[in-house]
Amino acid sequence: MPATPALSAPWRDRAGRVSALKLATFLFALAPGIWLAVAYGFDALGPKPITALTHSTGEWAVRFLLLSLAVTPLRRIANYPKLILVRRMLGLTVLAYGLIHLGLYIVDQNFILSKVVSEIVSRFYLTIGFVALVGLAVLGVTSTDGMIRRLGKAWPRLHKTVYVIAALGLFHYFLQAKIDVSAPVYWTGLFLVLMGWRAMQRYRLPMNPVTLFGLAIAAALVTALVEAAWYGLKSGVPASAVLGANLEFYDGLRPAWWVLITGIALPLINAARLAMDRGAKTKPAPLRPDREAVPAG
Incomplete structure (x- = not known):
């Protein structure tokens, strides 16, 4: 009988083999945490390192949350079904960074739990x-195989609340950013792209390079x-002035352009995938041994 720990390793597939995709995703999930730990160790996070860590882990939780939401659109647009293998890992990564984010906030409050709750x-x-x-x-x-079986048809409905959770997380990001909200605006724009794609799927709109380009412009x-x-709303700056700033590039691109x-x-x-599919269809099939051409004798 194969060893259970080997089978349950996050970089292995269900057959117990090492998956390059899952291994790469696992290392990518660890990278920000390792980088932040090293930066903390070398005192490179400024005068308030715990506060900096708190903000950074929260930002990475948002990034990984949107990356997990991007799995389904990307696997269909790129016709790469294997991407589904890393969705659960990305979701758990979001939770891990979120819990670390909360834990660091507790540390920043000197472990005074009553103050944290207040x-x-x-x-x-x-x-x-x-x-x-x-x-x-x-x-x-509820993301384990056992819970999926127990919840049955209720499981997909429950896990669709991730869209509401993402919206709340982005709203939290906006509120804590206070003055400069460029980063929250950008990630909100990507959330709009991902939700726009889901709306297109729901209403069965055609999915091709033209409509996807239109989605990018609309978002x-x-x-x-x-x-x-x-x-x-927050600072009283006229909307026309902010919209006008999107057309001025002397201070860099505004978030809408990056979206x-x-x-x-x-x-x-999508265009690259369609071209590859067409190439595969037009490629002549190899001759079977019994049908190979025989030189005229």
């Missing part, structure tokens, strides 16, 4: 973040509006 209850952005983390914990606990435009609305650039990857991937 802050979470009284500060809206902390309440939102904590609710999102609880939701992630529920999804993590970028909505992203610009979200940024303008946020600054208008467009990232979103264009989808139609490019």
